Amino acid sequence: DAGVTQSPTHLIKTRGQQVTLRCSPKSGHDTVSWYQQALGQGPQFIFQYYEEEERQRGNFPDRFSGHQFPNYSSELNVNALLLGDSALYLCASSLGQGAHTIYFGEGSWLTVV
Amino acid sequence: GNSVTQMEGPVTLSEEAFLTINCTYTATGYPSLFWYVQYPGEGLQLLLKATKADDKGSNKGFEATYRKETTSFHLEKGSVQVSDSAVYFCALSDQGGSEKLVFGKGTKLTVNP
Numbered sequence A: 001d002a003g004v005t006q007s008p009t010h011l012i013k014t015r016g017q018q019v020t021l022r023c024s025p026k027s028g029h030d031t032v033s034w035y036q037q038a039l040g041q042g043p044q045f046i047f048q049y050y051e052e053e054e055r056q057r058g059n060f061p062d063r064f065s066g067h068q069f070p071n072y073s074s075e076l077n078v079n080a081l082l083l084g085d086s087a088l089y090l091c092a093s094s095l096g097q098g099a100h101t102i103y104f105g106e107g108s109w110l111t112v113v
Numbered sequence B: 001g002n003s004v005t006q007m008e009g010p011v012t013l014s015e016e017a018f019l020t021i022n023c024t025y026t027a028t029g030y031p032s033l034f035w036y037v038q039y040p041g042e043g044l045q046l047l048l049k050a051t052k053a054d055d056k057g058s059n060k061g062f063e064a065t066y067r068k069e070t071t072s073f074h075l076e077k078g079s080v081q082v083s084d085s086a087v088y089f090c091a092l093s094d095q096g097g098s099e100k101l102v103f104g105k106g107t108k109l110t111v112n113p
Helices: none
Strands: A005-007 A010-013 A019-024 A031-037 A044-050 A053-057 A064-068 A074-078 A087-094 A108-112 B003-006 B011-014 B019-021 B023-026 B032-038 B044-050 B056-059 B062-065 B075-077 B086-093 B101-103 B107-112
Touching: A005 A087, A019 A087, A019 A108, A031 A074, A044 A064, A044 B101, A074 A087, B003 B086, B003 B101, B011 B019, B019 B107, B023 B032, B023 B086, B032 B062, B044 B062
Parallel strands: A010 A108, B011 B107
Antiparallel strands: A005 A019, A019 A074, A031 A044, A031 A087, A044 A053, A064 A074, A087 A108, B003 B023, B019 B075, B032 B044, B032 B086, B044 B056, B056 B062, B062 B075, B086 B101, B086 B107
8 A cells, every 4th residue: 555655756946947746645545735844844734635626725825836636646836936945845645624644755855956 | 823832852862761752732722633753864654643632642652641731742752762763743733633734843862872
């Protein structure tokens, strides 16, 4: 049973560019959330997708957008990259709304230069 | 808004020492509380959880009790091992299990042989 898988694992982008990160939830899970973890900090909630709609959003600018596909996989897009966007981006999946067991992927390391 | 405060690290212990990592929270209502662990280069793994006051979560020798009167969820282990070296995050989710997790900044634990 595959857990949460994310790609790519590492990438380097230049300021002003755009990036797309991908996530496949754990088998059977239908809810995907994205978190940003800056170096030495705890993860910060970006947004959550359920039934292909954004259900909740954290305190992140509109440069951060996402999508959920019919197979429950998800993408995180960040436009106009800033140096401060350099972080580990974590995808988390769970079953339904209100679940207490959330599984995290290993993350995508984004470096903006 | 909801927040989590963890004791600052790093924490360095010898093998078989007793571990306590303090965690307090601020939240409205009755959040669920979690401890996550992050091993070097990996994503987050759920270590234990408690969903209501006085619940005790336990796993792999780690324990934490949901104390509503002191708004705390301290992590303890009676005898740590070298393999416990990792970063530990305390987190809460909103009442109703909305799955948006709010994390503390993390405590790095190093266990020496």
